[in-house]
Amino acid sequence: MGFSELLHTIGGMGNFQIFQTALLLFPAVLIACHSFLQNFTAMTLGHHCRPANWTNGSHVPGGVGEGDLLGAFIPLDKDQKPEPCLRFSEPHWQISNLNDTSALSLDTEACLDGWVYDRSVASSIVSEWDLVCEHKSLKSIAQSIYMTGQLVGAIAFGIFSDRCGRKTALQSGTLLMITMGTSAALAPSFPAYCVLRFLSGMAMTGIIITSLSMEWTPTHRRTLVNIYAMYMITLGQVVLSGLAYLIRQWRWLQGTVSVAYVIILLYSWYVSSQTHSVLGTLALSGLSSWEVFADLRTVARLNGRKEQGRKLTPEVCGRLPSVAERLERLLPLKRKANHGPPLEYEVNCWHLLSSRFSAGFSFYGLGLDVQKFGFNIYWTQVVFSVVDIPTKLLTGLSMGYFGRRITTVSLLLVAGCVILVTAFLPQDMNTFQMILCLLGKGSLAGCFTCLYLFTMELFPTEVRQIGMSAGIFSTRLGSLLSPLVYILGNHSPGLQPVMFGLVPLLAAAAASFLVETKNQPLLNTIQETEQR
Structure with a gap:
């Protein structure tokens, strides 16, 4: 029995899935707050x-x-x-x-x-450690160091969650975020601040990998649940603007956003124990564990399918291959990849990762530099957040009607074109430039919505956690490089929009070769993916 059929047997999108989804949407709010926090904590004052x-x-x-x-x-x-x-x-x-x-x-x-x-407006790390004039590039470097932490965390927590389980990974990442984020608010020097932000970035990735999971969600509901999660990220950006408006001291703002993760730590004891990958547990154990089936029966009881839950046995659900057997099956695939043309699965993975890289590169390139337009930074951040609402809705409708591939390509093309146009506008047309950047950022936000779901559906269960880690790694690699473009832009201002526009256009060409996964069940093995 496949996992999609298993979910249908124990209630589909029942009470358990709804309750779990509601609780796991909260981390998305804090993830957005921390990702854009430096827009306010590193504000350049007069x-x-x-x-x-x-x-x-x-x-x-x-x-x-x-x-x-x-x-x-x-x-x-x-x-x-x-x-x-x-x-x-x-x-x-x-x-x-x-x-x-x-x-x-x-x-x-x-x-x-x-x-x-001018400390009447706020305080920031810029005024704290004089990150201006010949030292203003340090502000961008601090953001890149944070993104580097997320890059390293994608590797570390991807392996850690596979070996120790998602409950341990989620709680470890949350505890690390509380500790390091709060410590960053007390940092005595700029180097100490950068080190603590690096560790905070690592913790952030651990939370993303383990909390935003939809393996319990039935196939026909995955798009809807994914849209909800992406809207919570938009809500997080609006919440951050409100907090920054009320809390003008950067140390207090940094500490407030970090301490809020205590809420995740408190309820993770229940939620994470029910959100580990059942398929991953079964595959790693080789035999269907009675402990895992006890969890499945619990889910069935919560969904009002107690009788169907009683009938679940290892014999009914079947046996999944052990680690040794999976390695033996992967060896022919590796030989084929090494001595022949690349596997279609591998080619699709590279196209997907290039799309995520470009989306991260240009999205954060636009979203982390809202102060350049010269308007009130608090309202500008709100506007840059709210614009994501209609684009994510259109993305959800497009994914349902046209599929993931066409949606991804279209959004990358729109984003690349409108950003490129801003390179040829006069400097005094700030309002029109901001409108085009809003359209570009909204398109990239919709692209993220599609790519996150695309990543889950493309990677089979036996490598899904590694695949999600690779997706986050490529996204954070792009976001790591985007602040460095600001440094180049200090010498050549027109270079920023050109680079932020060309990269999505190149990624759109690669994404056009992706395989469509609309209405397809989550697969278990690479061989099944190759056959599809």
Whole structure:
């Protein structure tokens, strides 16, 4: 008996599945909060050089006020604002009352005595450790270090969850997130902050792999449940904006979002014990474990199918191959891959992973740089989040009618084209640029919705956890590289939209060769996948 038939026997989308889905949607909210947290904790505040021997107006001749002091010490830029990275080599009191100093040719120097920040708005790691001017690339590097942690976590927790079970992996990841995330809020230095954020990224991947699982969900409900999970990620971005608006101190915001994972830790004792992969347990044990069948009977009882649950026995459900037998079956496949043309399954996996890489690269490239548009960052983040709602709904409808492949290709094409257009727009068209970026980010959010389900359906049970880890690895590899593009963009601003637009277009070409998995049951072995 296949697992799809087994699910139908014990109630399909019954009370257990509904209750489990409701509880497992909560981690998606916190996952989104932590993924976009640095938009607020690393906010670039208004700043200018600290004049030498300046203590809020003291040591100023003739009773000159603080506003006049800036005119004497700090040149103005083309927008008549104090230059953020330059100051006069010596004070020029004769021009302190002038409104425009940008055209004057006066000697300037770098900020040798630090910076003054507008702390009336908020505090951030930028103002805490002076990540501005020649050090502003450190802000992007901090985000890349966090993404690197997720990259490493995809490998570590993928193996860990297979060997120790999902309950242990989920609880370990949650406990690590609480500890490291809270510690990051207390970090005494920027290097310590980066190390703790790296460990937080590892923990995040462990939670993603083990919590957002739909193996208990019947085939005809997988698309709907997946849409719900993706909407919770959108909700998480809105919740983060609200929290950041209320909590303006970055340490308190970092700590609040991290401590919230205690909720997951508390109810994981029940939920995770019922959400481990039954097929994975059976396959690894070789024989159908009576302990596993006790869990299945519990699910059947909760779904009102107690009598059907009693009839479940190892003889009825059949025996799955042992680890040794699976390795023996995989050897011919490996020989075929090494000495002949690549397996169709392997080719599909590479196309899928390239799509996830491009989606992660461009999605985070747009979503982690909302401050560049010059609008209120809190409302901008909300708008960038809310735009995902209609696109994810359209993605769900498209997956149901047209399938996964056409939906993925179409969304990647739309995202790539609209992002490329922004490269040719004048810098003063901020509003139109933001509208196009919203459309691109929404398309990529819908693409994520499709690719997550696509990944689960493409990888068979015996390698699904490894496949999910590989998918997250490729996504985080893309998101790791996207902040580094900001550093290149400091020297060539047009390079950012070109790179964020071309990569999805190339991935769309690769995704067009993917096999369609619409309305297909979750398969157990690679051989079954090859036959399909």
